[in-house]
Amino acid sequence: MAEHRSGSMDTDDHERTFAAFVRFVVRAVVLIIGILIFMAIVNG
Template identity: 45%
Template sequence: MSDHKHGEMDISVQEKTFNGFISMVTKGAILSICILIFAALVNG
């Protein structure tokens, strides 16, 4: 079988991708909320 040990794999690329994804989702959510607030203020 294999002699793989848990926790030894380099996951820096996956962490960078995940952090980028979370950052984009957060920015998209904030932008959407700002657009909705602006639309509500304009329409009165």
């Protein structure tokens, strides 16, 4: 089993994945809010 050393892990992939996840969530929320506003206007 590999020995663990604190602070030795490369976190670049994790940071890129998290940034992509946050970007996806923000876009999804904006889309959902836009759909809700559209539905409120149309059903007025």
